[in-house]
Amino acid sequence: xxxxxxxxDELGRPIVRVDVPGHDGFLAVVDTGFNGSLxxxxxxxxxxxxxxxxxxxxxELGTTAQVVVEKATGSISxxxxxxxxxxxxxxxxxPIQRPDTARALIGTELLADCLLxxxxxxxxxxxxxxx
Amino acid sequence: xTEADLEQARALSASAAEQGQLWIARKSAExxxxxxGTVVIIDVxxxxxxxxxxxxxxxxxxxxxxxxxxxxxxxRVRSPTFIGGGIGIG
Numbered sequence: 001x002x003x004x005x006x007x008x009d010e011l012g013r014p015i016v017r018v019d020v021p022g023h024d025g026f027l028a029v030v031d032t033g034f035n036g037s038l039x040x041x042x043x044x045x046x047x048x049x050x051x052x053x054x055x056x057x058x059x060e061l062g063t064t065a066q067v068v069v070e071k072a073t074g075s076i077s078x079x080x081x082x083x084x085x086x087x088x089x090x091x092x093x094x095p096i097q098r099p100d101t102a103r104a105l106i107g108t109e110l111l112a113d114c115l116l117x118x119x120x121x122x123x124x125x126x127x128x129x130x131x
Numbered sequence: 132x133t134e135a136d137l138e139q140a141r142a143l144s145a146s147a148a149e150q151g152q153l154w155i156a157r158k159s160a161e162x163x164x165x166x167x168g169t170v171v172i173i174d175v176x177x178x179x180x181x182x183x184x185x186x187x188x189x190x191x192x193x194x195x196x197x198x199x200x201x202x203x204x205x206x207r208v209r210s211p212t213f214i215g216g217g218i219g220i221g
Contacts, residue, residue: 033216055172056148057205062215068148071186071205086186091140
């Protein structure tokens with residue numbers, strides 16, 4: 001079984017690092033209210049080699065507001081294997097420029113067949129395959 | 132990308148997405164007859180569309196049929212995408 005270990009950041013968010021073949025990778029918040037795979041800011045998507053191709057979609061936020069995002073395809077290293085994934089790309093400006101801050105979301109589509117453990121007390125996050 | 136570039140991209144995207152949603156509404160009888168979760172990508176300009184079980188399946192079909200620079204609107208049949216806990220009222 002493969003396991004990915006992350007932590008709970010100073011803002012109380014479960015965070016893991018996502019590796020991207022040939023790129024630096026990025027920090028992402030594990031968002032169990034997101035039923036897609038990945039969401040990235042445009043600048044992060046470009047840096048990580050995610051290719052958008054003029055495909056648009058409407059998604060619904062927790063406020064029930066609907067927003068338009070672009071869709072892109074890219075590769076990540078995920079739990080021991082390389083995976084082609086769909087990513088939603090936000091055209092909103094990234095308000096936080098610190099390099100150590102998560103600017104992406106991981107959704108439940110990537111967590112299918114996994115056990116997700118978030119221990120807020122010890123600030124540990126674990127994602128483990130269940131095969 | 133500058134903030135002005137992003138603003139322009141947002142305006143274009145909003146307009147194209149609105150057109151895409153109009154096409155989806157106009158063709159709702161045939162699209163809603165598809166299996167739940169089917170990915171539909173509709174050519175925003177013409178209303179023609181392709182389908183696939185997933186985005187990774189449908190998008191290359193759209194590219195091949197309409198070209199990679201063609202604006203497409205993506206819809207999943209009875210399967211909206213939520214971020215941050217959307218509850219699907221709309």
